[in-house]
Amino acid sequence: MGGTWKYAARTHPFAGKCSCYNYSCGRCFMSLAFAGGSHRTVPIELREKLAFSSEQATEALARFQKQFPGSEAVLLSTCNRIELYAADEERRGPPPPDELAMFLAECRGIDPTNAGRVLGGEQGTAAVKHLFCVAAGLDSMVLGEPQIVAQVKQAWQLAQQSGTTGPLTGELFQAALRAAKRVTTETAVGRERLSIPSIAVADFASGVFERFDDKRVLLIGAGKMAAETLRYLRDAGAQNIRIINRSLERAHSLAQRLEAQTGDYNNISRELVDADLVVSTTGASEPVVTLDLYQNVEDQRQGRP
Known part of the structure; x- marks a missing residue:
């Protein structure tokens, strides 16, 4: 982490603006603030309520502009993290963390x-x-997981499109993404195929089942995460994999590419009854398999885990 931070000091957003020129006094960073929470600090029930879809994030950034005119903002919302970054190089500085949290x-x-x-x-x-640390995957649920880099970049791009970025957030996020790339290429972090899907299959599911070749797997979703999860399941020996997705066309496309079957998303209860293992990889802000839904089918599963 020390090397990453030294690199940040050489490329951070205030290069040439601080009179000390060594970026260690702290004054040159006071134009920045953030508020939010992650899997480490916020219960999943509250994280689900705080999550922003792309459309909701766009609306929130527009609201931010009206409430804090002149301040820059980037909103990062993932399944495990909700954070709002703000910057203002005027003398008043950015909104403090407690205001951002509110x-x-x-x-x-x-x-x-x-x-x-x-x-x-x-x-x-x-x-x-x-x-x-966030951009480099050092604060992720799975250390070094690669998805967060793309998510940080997408958050920055959405803020750009919303008109809430500026010179401070621009340089800051670009430097963070460059440092994340160096962490991946120059350290041991990221050399292993570590991600939430890999941990879910290798650690969690393998702790329940000794083998997967005789198990029926239900995969909910048809995006990049679903494709990655499916590959891990194949590597673990799974053969009977059904994919369901709101878009039947996308489910068919993924199933055809990776030799799986498709199921009926509109009959998810039946799919849950038949499955031995369920993996949800959707980008939905609300859970697809709720506690109520599972309890409704639990008796029909006849005690299967």
Whole structure:
């Protein structure tokens, strides 16, 4: 991590603007702040309520512009993380973390008092370090997982399209993405095929089943994560894999490419009854397999795990 931070100091967004020129005094970073939470700090029930779809994120950024005119903002929302980064090089500085946390809660219709108990934040140097760790996968549920880099980039691009970026967030996020690339290529982080799908199959599912060749697997979703999960399942020996997706065409396409079968998304209850292992990889902000749905089919599963 030390090498990553030294690289950040050479390429950070305030190069040439700080009178100390060594970027260690902390004053040159005070134009930055963030607030939010992740799998480490926020219960999954609240993370699901705080999650933003692309459309909701666009609306939130437009609201941010009106509420904090002149400030830059980037909103990062994944299944395990919700964070709002803000910057303002004017003398007043960016909104403080507690205001950013309240803004996130209000955007999602959540009581700010409840959200404030679990949403944290940082300002200045700590905020910069945090973003670099996030982009490099060092703060992920699975250390070094590669998906977060693309998610950070997508968050930045969405903010660009929404008109809430500027010179500070621009240089900051570009430097974070460059540092993330160096972490991947120059350190041991990322050399193994580590991701949430790989851990789900290798650690969790393998702890329940000794073998997969005789198991019926239901894969919900048909995107990149679904394709990666399917490959891990194949490597583990799974042969009977059914894919269901809101778009039947996408499910058929993935099944054809990777030699799987397709099921009926509209009859998900029946699919759950028949499956020995269910893996959900959708990008939906709300859970597809809810507790109520599972309890409704549990008796029909006849005690199978």
